Amino acid sequence: MSKAADPDEELIGRVGRGDPAAVQALVARKLPRMLSLARRMLGDPAEAEDVAQEVFLRVWKQAPRWKPGAARFDTWMHRVALNLCYDRLRARREVPTAEVPDRPDPGPAPDRALETAQLGDRVERALQALSDRQREAIVLCWWQELSNKEAAALMEISVDALESLLSRGRRALRVELADMAPATAKGA
Amino acid sequence: MNAERFEAMVAAYGAEPRRWPEEERAAALAFLNADPVAERLLFEARMTDAALSAAPSQVAGAALRDRVLAAAPQPRPERAAWWSKPFLSWGAGLAAASVAGVVAGSLYIQAGAADLAADEVLAAAGETYELSEDAA
Numbered sequence: 001m002s003k004a005a006d007p008d009e010e011l012i013g014r015v016g017r018g019d020p021a022a023v024q025a026l027v028a029r030k031l032p033r034m035l036s037l038a039r040r041m042l043g044d045p046a047e048a049e050d051v052a053q054e055v056f057l058r059v060w061k062q063a064p065r066w067k068p069g070a071a072r073f074d075t076w077m078h079r080v081a082l083n084l085c086y087d088r089l090r091a092r093r094e095v096p097t098a099e100v101p102d103r104p105d106p107g108p109a110p111d112r113a114l115e116t117a118q119l120g121d122r123v124e125r126a127l128q129a130l131s132d133r134q135r136e137a138i139v140l141c142w143w144q145e146l147s148n149k150e151a152a153a154l155m156e157i158s159v160d161a162l163e164s165l166l167s168r169g170r171r172a173l174r175v176e177l178a179d180m181a182p183a184t185a186k187g188a
Numbered sequence: 189m190n191a192e193r194f195e196a197m198v199a200a201y202g203a204e205p206r207r208w209p210e211e212e213r214a215a216a217l218a219f220l221n222a223d224p225v226a227e228r229l230l231f232e233a234r235m236t237d238a239a240l241s242a243a244p245s246q247v248a249g250a251a252l253r254d255r256v257l258a259a260a261p262q263p264r265p266e267r268a269a270w271w272s273k274p275f276l277s278w279g280a281g282l283a284a285a286s287v288a289g290v291v292a293g294s295l296y297i298q299a300g301a302a303d304l305a306a307d308e309v310l311a312a313a314g315e316t317y318e319l320s321e322d323a324a
Contacts, residue, residue, distance in 0.1 A: 015261065018260075018261040023257065023260040024257070027260075031248045031253060032247070032248050035246050035252075036245065045246055048246055049252050052256070053252065053256055056256045056259065056260075057259055060259055064261065116242070117244075119242045120243055123242050123244075124243055124244060138240070141207070142202070142207075143240075147209075147210065162200075163196065163200040166200040167196070167199040167200045170200070170233075173236055173239060173240070174232065174239075180239070
């Protein structure tokens with residue numbers, strides 16, 4: 001993990017003192033990021049909102065006593081969000097009826113917007129069909145845009161192991177979406 | 189950078205150079221420009237990249253933002269420093285009271301001394317008066 005200066009350090013200090021402008025700035029900077037992470041990991045918009053909100057409850061408690069230098073605040077937030085996601089994924093496995101609900105079949109696709117929505121739906125399903133660790137690796141590197149070292153440190157694995165998870169995950173997605181190859185190629 | 193490593197890197201991180209490991213990016217780009225095999229290796233990765241880009245995104249709505257902000261810490265009341273306004277006004281009051289006390293005290297002492305002096309004069313005068321009566 002890089003020991004470079006934490007770009008959020010000054011902002012967190014002000015949040016810890018209850019500075020309203022800093023609170024607003026942190027929410028603007030991190031809420032979309034946490035929501036995206038939870039959405040990709042869980043595939044459910046309502047659960048993603050719950051996780052993002054819970055992450056911020058922890059942030060508000062942690063900010064006044066945050067010690068700079070131990071870890072980047074963004075990395076800590078990712079760790080909290082991932083733990084909350086894994087809690088929910090475990091709960092789903094324990095209660096089989098708590099599977100991600102099927103979305104209603106939208107029927108024929110008369111226009112491009114619906115076609116795009118269907119493609120997105122397929123991709124999200126394929127993503128949810130991956131193993132949790134493969135999905136986590138892809139989410140951290142692709143959507144959260146963490147470096148390979150940051151993602152590997154967060155997952156407590158080596159960079160080689162991260163690359164293995166990424167390769168296997170991407171291959172599984174390709175196989176799952178093979179029939180849509182012409183459609184996905186359009187967006188390339 | 190060789191074809192084997194380039195293929196492994198692209199399989200893991202995709203076809204966009206900005207996503208490749210920073211320390212290998214320059215060598216990978218040089219390999220891409222120099223070796224015609226590299227472009228072929230990117231093809232499958234581009235398909236997967238396009239699929240990932242098609243995954244729906246979720247926008248943080250106003251209701252969620254408001255819920256998050258509602259639980260945020262409130263500004264802490266500043267602790268009054270000794271030079272702060274309340275302390276200064278209390279201090280000024282205390283100082284004024286002290287000065288007033290000193291002034292009043294000294295006036296009282298002066299008044300007392302004056303009374304004492306007057307009594308002495310009167311007593312002396314009385315003694316003189318009694319003496320003069322006796323003399324008469």
